[in-house]
Amino acid sequence: MSVVPVAPPPESADPAATPAAAPAAAPRRDLGLLLVPPQARSGWRVVLARITAMCVVELQKLRHDRTELYTRAVQPALWLLIFGETFTRIKAIPTNGIPYLDYLAPGIIAQSAMFIAIFYGIMIIWERDSGVLTKLLVTPTPRAALVTGKAFAAGVKAVIQALVVVVIAALLGVALTWNPLKLLGVAVVVLLGSAFFSCLSMSIAGIVLTRDRLMGIGQAITMPLFFGSNALYPVSLMPGWLQAVSKANPLSYEVDALRGLLIGTHAHLVSDFGVLALAAALGVACASALLGRLAR
Amino acid sequence: MTQSESTTTTTADPGDPSEAVVCTGLEYSFGQTKAVDGLDLTVRTGEVFGLLGPNGAGKTTAIRSITTLLPVPSGMVRVFGHDPAKRQMQVRRMLGYVPQQLSADGGLTGRENVSLFARVFDVPRRERAARVAQAIAAVDLTDAADRLAKTYSGGMVRRLELAQALVSAPRLLVLDEPTIGLDPIARTSVWECIDEVRAATGMTVLVTTHYMDEADQYCDRVALMHRGRIRALGTPEQLRTEVGEQLELAEPPTLDDVFRHFAGSGLANATENEGEFKDVSRTRRTASRVG
Ligand SMILES: Nc1ncnc2c1ncn2[C@@H]1O[C@H](COP(=O)(O)OP(=O)(O)OP(=O)(O)O)[C@@H](O)[C@H]1O
Ligand SMILES: [Mg+2]
Numbered sequence: 001m002s003v004v005p006v007a008p009p010p011e012s013a014d015p016a017a018t019p020a021a022a023p024a025a026a027p028r029r030d031l032g033l034l035l036v037p038p039q040a041r042s043g044w045r046v047v048l049a050r051i052t053a054m055c056v057v058e059l060q061k062l063r064h065d066r067t068e069l070y071t072r073a074v075q076p077a078l079w080l081l082i083f084g085e086t087f088t089r090i091k092a093i094p095t096n097g098i099p100y101l102d103y104l105a106p107g108i109i110a111q112s113a114m115f116i117a118i119f120y121g122i123m124i125i126w127e128r129d130s131g132v133l134t135k136l137l138v139t140p141t142p143r144a145a146l147v148t149g150k151a152f153a154a155g156v157k158a159v160i161q162a163l164v165v166v167v168i169a170a171l172l173g174v175a176l177t178w179n180p181l182k183l184l185g186v187a188v189v190v191l192l193g194s195a196f197f198s199c200l201s202m203s204i205a206g207i208v209l210t211r212d213r214l215m216g217i218g219q220a221i222t223m224p225l226f227f228g229s230n231a232l233y234p235v236s237l238m239p240g241w242l243q244a245v246s247k248a249n250p251l252s253y254e255v256d257a258l259r260g261l262l263i264g265t266h267a268h269l270v271s272d273f274g275v276l277a278l279a280a281a282l283g284v285a286c287a288s289a290l291l292g293r294l295a296r
Numbered sequence: 297m298t299q300s301e302s303t304t305t306t307t308a309d310p311g312d313p314s315e316a317v318v319c320t321g322l323e324y325s326f327g328q329t330k331a332v333d334g335l336d337l338t339v340r341t342g343e344v345f346g347l348l349g350p351n352g353a354g355k356t357t358a359i360r361s362i363t364t365l366l367p368v369p370s371g372m373v374r375v376f377g378h379d380p381a382k383r384q385m386q387v388r389r390m391l392g393y394v395p396q397q398l399s400a401d402g403g404l405t406g407r408e409n410v411s412l413f414a415r416v417f418d419v420p421r422r423e424r425a426a427r428v429a430q431a432i433a434a435v436d437l438t439d440a441a442d443r444l445a446k447t448y449s450g451g452m453v454r455r456l457e458l459a460q461a462l463v464s465a466p467r468l469l470v471l472d473e474p475t476i477g478l479d480p481i482a483r484t485s486v487w488e489c490i491d492e493v494r495a496a497t498g499m500t501v502l503v504t505t506h507y508m509d510e511a512d513q514y515c516d517r518v519a520l521m522h523r524g525r526i527r528a529l530g531t532p533e534q535l536r537t538e539v540g541e542q543l544e545l546a547e548p549p550t551l552d553d554v555f556r557h558f559a560g561s562g563l564a565n566a567t568e569n570e571g572e573f574k575d576v577s578r579t580r581r582t583a584s585r586v587g
């Protein structure tokens with residue numbers, strides 16, 4: 001039958017479909033703006049615009065559904081409450097006279113931010129499978145700009161999460177700074193650290209290509225990253241080889257900076273920021289090079 | 297009857313403004329599988345071009361080559377004169393793309409989904425809201441625009457994706473099975489959105505579908521693809537007449553019959569080379585007559 005139904009019945013399970021089924025009756029819509037392609041941005045403005053776009057999406061999602069923010073606050077709260085309170089009493093870990101709970105809090109903030117960032121890379125595979133990423137790859141967005149945008153979006157999410165953990169820590173009586181400049185520094189540190197870990201995760205996604213494999217690897221790397229850092233105990237307690245691992249672990253630098261900013265321990269802020277910025281930049285380069293593989 | 301399509305394709309000036317997409321000997325393999333195997337194709341500016349063919353014919357692969365998603369060597373594809381291998385960004389700026397699977401972000405509202413695409417196509421802030429609203433109105437989603445996309449029905453998601461593709465005023469709209477899994481009414485409404493916007497903007501549409509009735513009704517020209525190549529090409533009318541004459545049928549066949557004629561010979565083709573060869577030579581003849 002080459003004759004096709006021309007006049008469809010007016011009823012449909014999809015209510016919004018009905019008006020379109022009778023275009024003759026509907027007034028012509030104003031499509032004026034859809035006739036002119038937008039003026040292209042160029043250079044760094046593109047990168048900035050894409051970062052903004054990705055961060056806006058992240059904030060919009062958080063606004064619609066905050067449950068993840070709360071469920072993800074449970075684990076850090078338990079770390080502080082159970083592990084933190086217990087080890088504060090045991091006094092087994094030399095912390096230069098700082099209560100162990102205070103010592104631990106920045107480490108837990110960094111840890112929860114890292115978990116979010118690693119999970120972000122898993123999300124990019126989900127976005128690939130659902131076609132969302134595919135469509136973004138056909139927009140005038142250089143790979144590096146897309147990855148940077150995603151990295152910053154992961155950072156924004158992690159900063160908001162960090163805020164929740166800061167509040168929990170304050171409620172548990174940790175003596176945190178309320179100096180706004182230092183808190184801004186905290187946000188920048190968490191942002192850079194999360195940018196690196198999300199890029200690490202996106203790079204692995206570009207290599208292994210499937211969600212199952214990435215889940216496994218993601219879990220396998222978060223544990224050594226966490227325990228192989230100064231988040232729970234000073235690096236000086238570790239055996240020599242683990243100290244070397246910790247030196248190469250960006251999480252250690254993140255924790256060091258957070259500790260310095262939040263509870264005023266002696267920190268190497270300049271080198272911490274430097275290492276984190278460098279790691280984030282390397283991560284972006286690596287992930288953008290591997291991102292194209294996800295499109296194939 | 298006109299000139300051979302393939303002649304036009306190969307000798308065409310790449311910058312010819314009447315040609316929206318030109319594929320010349322396009323090939324793409326996934327490992328051992330040759331998904332697209334020497335595809336020659338010209339989509340004319342302003343037409344609705346339907347790419348038809350059985351599952352696995354290579355339609356999606358061809359589309360992903362044209363939309364810069366797959367790395368194809370330079371010289372095989374041109375989009376409005378630009379080679380996707382060399383000028384990805386220019387090509388992407390002219391494209392609106394709706395992939396085969398439903399792909400709106402369920403965690404965002406309809407409006408936010410469209411707004412994201414306005415942002416990534418550099419729509420300036422002062423006109424963003426208005427442009428997004430027009431794109432949403434064009435697909436009849438104004439009432440549902442502020443609901444989360446995960447509450448949408450399949451037909452609504454498809455129209456939302458159309459709005460996402462249209463918000464940047466693309467010169468070429470590429471739709472991979474836009475009506476897959478939709479009820480007949482939703483299908484009609486998707487096509488009517490496409491038709492209305494095309495009438496207003498004059499954009500070119502490249503579409504794949506498995507519904508021959510849709511191809512017959514809405515496409516200016518169609519190409520039948522099988523095993524990575526074009527087997528027949530022309531207006532639906534031409535193909536029907538052509539096959540009717542060839543098979544000496546009393547009644548003119550439907551486009552479904554045409555489809556079976558060129559692609560349904562899976563059983564006949566089981567005798568490999570011979571069938572394949574005959575198939576190709578016959579197609580060449582058809583293509584040159586109706587092109
Ligand atoms: N990512 C991939 N990896 C390996 N093989 C693939 C991949 N994508 C497609 N193929 C193979 O390439 C061939 C063409 O596939 P393609 O998806 O282009 O067909 P299609 O015409 O779009 O089919 P359908 O109508 O089912 O969508 C098939 O044999 C398919 O198995
Ligand atoms: Mg397909």
